[in-house]
Amino acid sequence: MKSTGNAEPEGTSKPSGNARTLALTVCSAAIGGTFQYGYNISIINAPTLFIQRFLNDTHMERWGTALDTHQVTLLWTIIVSAFSLGGLLGALLAGPMAVHVGRKNSLLLNNSFLFVSALLVLTSRLAKSFEMIMLARLLVGINSGVSMNIQPMYFGESAPKHLRGAVAFSSAVFTAFGIFMGQVVGLTELLGTEPLWPYLLASNALPGLIQLLTLPWFPESPRYLLIDRGDREACVRALGRLRGGEAPALEMEEMLQEQQQQQTAAMNSGSTSSAKTPWALFKDPAVRSQLRTVMFASSAMMLCGNDSIYFYASYIFHEAGIPPGKIQYASIGTGASELTASILSNLLIERVGRRSLLVGGYSLMSCWSVVFTLALIFQSRGVAGLSYLSMACVFAYILSFGLGPAGVTGILPAEIFDQAARPAAYMVAGSLMWINLFLVGMLFPFIVKGLGNFCFLPFLAVCVVSAVFLGLTLPETKGKTMAEITAEFDRKNGKDRMNKQVGEPIRDQYQLGTASLPTQDTRSQP
Structure with missing residues (x-):
């Protein structure tokens, strides 16, 4: 696999590039994505007592009085809860980011929250500010909220139909891997000690850095490129790289049909965007x-x-x-x-x-x-x-x-x-x-x-x-295709109108062979 798609025409790689490119794309996206969610859930457990002691010492130095147990617990609860609040903000932010920036670029941009949070944690003890830890956990939560939504979307849109579930499910595998690695790194033999707890909380910057250095070499979601951006040539190039050869005709045809359907829906609603x-x-x-x-x-x-x-x-x-x-x-x-x-x-x-x-x-x-x-x-x-x-x-x-x-x-x-x-x-x-x-x-x-x-x-x-x-x-x-899933969903929920009114138009819209594919010359362009 070439490190960049510009070195040779897209769609000319060997079939073995299929699994390799897709697998590397999954690893690169997930190591800075859902891995971070699991990792940041588990690394906060090991330094609990150390951070609580830091809360009390900081309060004593500022105001000359120690915190009682209830106050320490309250501040600790705020630090822990900031992660969930940040996750909610990230989830709300993920939708607009995915539409306007793209799936891959959103994951790359998402690392900025991590790097700022790591800087805050590393300097919190020097600044004698526990508020910086609260803000850092909020930013980490935003990062996790964005990645938990956009990464499965990116995977589901990039994988072939027969591997769609396995590729998308890898998000959960990396979440569990993150939990496990956070527990390991938090051992007292590693970073789970009082002098090193800021480095433990800031260690999430390393997976983010790995993603920042690797993910730009891999393609954007083909469906996003075609349906959201309307860039058919970029879609064909991305699909060719992910499939290890020319863009599969049937898969490309299905996306073109969905693009036509979304454009029609946007025109009927008078909207400038189908999202x-x-x-x-x-x-x-x-x-x-x-x-x-x-x-x-x-x-x-x-x-x-x-x-x-x-x-x-x-x-x-x-x-x-x-x-x-x-x-x-x-x-x-x-x-x-x-x-x-x-x-x-x-x-x-x-x-x-x-x-x-x-x-x-x-x-x-x-x-x-x-x-x-x-x-x-x-x-x-x-x-x-x-x-x-x-x-x-x-x-x-x-x-x-x-x-x-x-x-x-x-x-x-x-x-x-x-x-x-x-x-x-x-x-x-x-x-x-x-x-x-x-x-x-x-x-x-x-x-x-x-x-x-x-x-x-x-x-x-x-x-x-x-x-x-x-x-x-x-x-x-x-x-199953989107049309088949929609029809099955309606049948499962007892909607007889699907077969009479909606089912046939949807099947017509997804009838293969009714949309024009790009020519071979278009697919060969770098």
Whole structure:
């Protein structure tokens, strides 16, 4: 593979370049994308006590009085919550960025938030300002909110249909990899010590730098180039590089048909752009079923309690009799569990399908919630050995989450919405994810305190309802075109009007052979 597309005409690379270019594009985008989300979730845990001590020392030096425990906890909560608030802002920012800047350029521009946050963290101790840490976590959250929305969009639009799920699901694999690496880097043997905690929090700049140096060499999303920018030649060149040869005729034809449909829709609405806003998405009855499903799935992903169980894991391991100095190593097992499950799910998604993994994951989580609750109840009554069952439930719950909900949820908007609606759909889904993550993070300590051994019953209810709802409303999208998915979605939700009024026009619009392809000379231009 050449480092730049200008060295030779596009579409002339060997077929082996297909998997190589696509795989390298995925790695380059993800290392500075969803990897950062997982990494920044986990690296904040190791320096908790050190940062809290810094809060107290700074307050003492400024005003001559020490903070009480409640005040330290409040400031620490603000630092942790700033990440979720930034994520919400990033999710709202992702849609306009994806439309106006492009998928690839948005990911590159997104690194500016990381570099500023790293600078703030590294200088916070010298400036004796804990407010700089709060601002840094807010900026890191914005980075994660943007990448969590744009990266799956970029992958879903760049991958061939038969690999679309596996490529898009790699976002979840890199998220789990980020969690695992954050836990490893946070070990006391590495950066998890009091003198080094600013470097631990600033270490997220390194993956961002790797992306900044590598991603410019890879192509932009072909669908974005054609449908949003109207640049057919650039689309053909990008598609040729990603497929390892000439742009596939059928795939190009399908995109041309979608471009024509979006242009017609924009002309009918009197708009200068085919891209929809979230408000337009809510008002469009044609995508109401899809929007309802995505909103439910995105909310359930955070309300199911998987992120909360990471925080509860230390208590479980302590109850299991693991020495305090070894708990950090046992906690790495939680990240390793999700990483293992994500890799396994990535291998299975094109065989088993999205719907089966999503419904199956929530069903397994429901079962483990029941076992976990029973183990806690009998453990509190003095039954020996059940603490180890509780610990096993932690790993099993996370494995089940990584097997389906962790990755499938993120690729749904890319698969069930067309090019015009996709950025707005990701804005809605991303906003709900971050809002619910913030709510669960704030409420979980009170749930544990109020419900005690029954603290996972609310999560059990979420998992059961999610499995039933998604099983009834979500059709399988594996290997299907947008027209087929739309028709299947409407049939799944009992819309007979699809076959009578909407179905035939959509099939006509996607009838291959009705749109003109670029000539061979056009495809050969650099």
